[in-house]
Amino acid sequence: MSILVFVESAEGRVKKTSIEAVAYAAAMGGDVTAIALGNDVDSSELEKLGNYGASKVLHVDDERLNQGVIQAYSSIIAKAMEDSSAEVLVLANSSLGNPVSARVSVKVGASLVSNVTDLPDTSAGFKVKRSIYTGKAFANVELTKEKKILAIKKNAAEIKETGGTATVEKYSVDLGDSDFGAKITKTDKATGEVLLPEAEIVVSGGRGLKGPENWGMVEELAKELGAATGCSKPVSDMDWRPHHEHVGQTGVKVSPQLYIAVGISGAIQHLAGVNSSKYIVVINKDPEAPFFKAADYGIVGDAFEIVPKLTEALRAAK
Amino acid sequence: MKILVCITHVPDTTSRIAFTDGDTKFDTNGVQFIIGPYDDYALARAVELKEQLGGSITVLNVGGAETEPTIRKALAIGADDAIRVNAEPKDSFFVAEQIANAAKDGGYDLILMGRESIDFNGGMVHGMVGELLGLPSISPVMTLDIEGDTAKMAREIEGGKEYLEVKLPFVAGCQEPIAEWKIPNMRGIMSARTKPLNVVEPSGNGENTKLEKYELPPAKGDVKMIDAENVGELVSLLKNEAKVI
Incomplete structure (x- = not known):
């Protein structure tokens, strides 16, 4: 089986979620080709995808693609699926991957499933498990078309290093004006931070922190853990923190190894964004906070005392 | 400005999720259905754009007769008329095809919907509709303004925002903070009863x-409580028991 994997990069590096997508494709078995777009990632970085199971990487080193142009990306990936006779396209769920895969699925007539949480079951047909109801349930679905697209959720596959190197080939597709119909005029992006959807550890703060000026201790704890920072909906609604940090039903859904919630009561809409975390720690002064029911470890007490102490204890334990 | 807003009819975010018929059907027992929260943002922005620029708003839902109260609510919020495609929404492509077929001769300047439904969370329908109609599709859109024949918007990306411009018509998957949700007033509720709701076959x-x-996820084990005076214990549990740090 021939599998194509769409990989995304940021700041010259292949994203960790895309490495997971390569590892997922490798674990499915078959011949894995990756495709990367834009000239802000170089060949030596792409060769490393061999270490996770890709034999070949198609590189479209067109400067116009350094930005995530949804239509142009869709045209290229659909053509690459055809050229590489790929039966399956694998990619990581993301703000770019999802709209791109939707268009590709129509172009190539593929069955498409997003939020895939496990490897496919091919014992009878081609079936995958996907998360639904914002992580509150799963659906097992069969992909009935000959071509298939899987947008995978974080942690759907374990990253295994094979020690291999991939060959990088230049690849290009003729693009028309309509591919660039939507013009990106500006990008505002945090640099050098651990990004929320990619993070293995997330430290989030809620209204219990009383104001944006008190986020220093949350950031310090996050820094000590190499974690991303998140927040609850009221906090982003009040502009204490930027919207892209809002974790919950209508914000970012995270699935880290460890989620630490500070001063968040745990409304059901917030839990919907964190319920696929492996371990949850809740720090809250209210012993009745509903979040404790969803937690693995809990501390009842004043966040302003506990958080700095926790940072100190982590530092000491190093 | 002719706007099409596609809405989903989904369980309230606080609903208990359960299944029946050998885990093949969602258990609607005691569940309250609402306009999808993301779709509600799209609708609210459509109402604001209509106030600003004039025009009309059509809402569309793919669903059985049981979704009509949800459609009437959208009419009460400010849509002028509605289309219900009389079919169970089977998957993203099925829904996208119904929307594209209903929209293709409608002459819409803008096709808005939520970034994803909150039942299946696919986040795919807007892209599929765009591709089926040969229009640009952009999602998730956080702000949207119209200047002449150009739409200007911000799209959320990991760790930030991207600003875009596109010529109308186009398809957008919307999310907060594009507009504040609107609560229907009495006049809206009264007038919604007589606004046209056309039923078409799929x-x-x-x-x-x-x-x-x-299937449902496995039940969560009990929480282990740690004394506030002993945060060191938490560190050692995270290290030795959970093995996550």
């Missing part, structure tokens, strides 16, 4: 995926 090739079975 068309197209059907679905690309088949549901086998639903």
Whole structure:
């Protein structure tokens, strides 16, 4: 089986979620080709995808693609699926991957499933498990078309290093004006931070922190853990923190190894964004906070005392 | 400005999720249905754009007769008329094809919907509709303004925002903070009763995926409480028991 994997990069590096997508494709078995777009990632970085199971990487080193142009990306990936006779396209769920895969699925007539949480079951047909109801349930679905697209959720596959190197080939597709119909005029992006959807550890703060000026201790704890920072909906609604940090039903859904919630009561809409975390720690002064029911470890007490102490204890334990 | 807003009819975010019929059907017992929260943002922005620029708003839902109260609510919020495609929404492609077929001769300047439904969370329908109609599709859109024949918007990306411009018509998947949700007033509720709600039969090739079975996640174990005076214990549990740091 021939599998194509769409990989995304940021700041010259292949994203960790895309490495997971390569590892997922490798674990499915078959011949894995990756495709990367834009000239802000170089060949030596792409060769490393061999270490996770890709034999070949198609590189479209067109400067116009350094930005995530949804239509142009869709045209290229659909053509690459055809050229590489790929039966399956694998990619990581993301703000770019999802709209791109939707268009590709129509172009190539593929069955498409997003939020895939496990490897496919091919014992009878081609079936995958996907998360639904914002992580509150799963659906097992069969992909009935000959071509298939899987947008995978974080942690759907374990990253295994094979020690291999991939060959990088230049690849290009003729693009028309309509591919660039939507013009990106500006990008505002945090640099050098651990990004929320990619993070293995997330430290989030809620209204219990009383104001944006008190986020220093949350950031310090996050820094000590190499974690991303998140927040609850009221906090982003009040502009204490930027919207892209809002974790919950209508914000970012995270699935880290460890989620630490500070001063968040745990409304059901917030839990919907964190319920696929492996371990949850809740720090809250209210012993009745509903979040404790969803937690693995809990501390009842004043966040302003506990958080700095926790940072100190982590530092000491190093 | 002619705007089409596609809405989903989904369980309230606080609903208990359960399944029946050998885990092949969602258990609607005691569940309250609402306009999808993301779709509600799209609708609210459509109402604001209509106030600003004039024009009309059509809402569209793919669903059985049981979704009509949800459609009437959208009419009460400010849509002028509605289309219900009389079919069970089978999968993203099925829904996208119904929307594209209903929209293709409608002359809409803008096709808005939520970034994803909150039942299946696919986040795919807007892209598929765009591709089927040969229009640009952009999602998730956080702000949207119209200047002449150009739409200007911000799209959320990991760790920030991207600003875009596109010529109308186009398809957008919307999310907060594009507009504040609108609560229907009495006049809206009264007038919604008589606004046209047209029922059309489905068309197209059907679905690309088949549901086998639903399942619920395993129950969570009990929380282990740690004394506030002893945060060191938490560190050692995270290190030695959970093995996550």
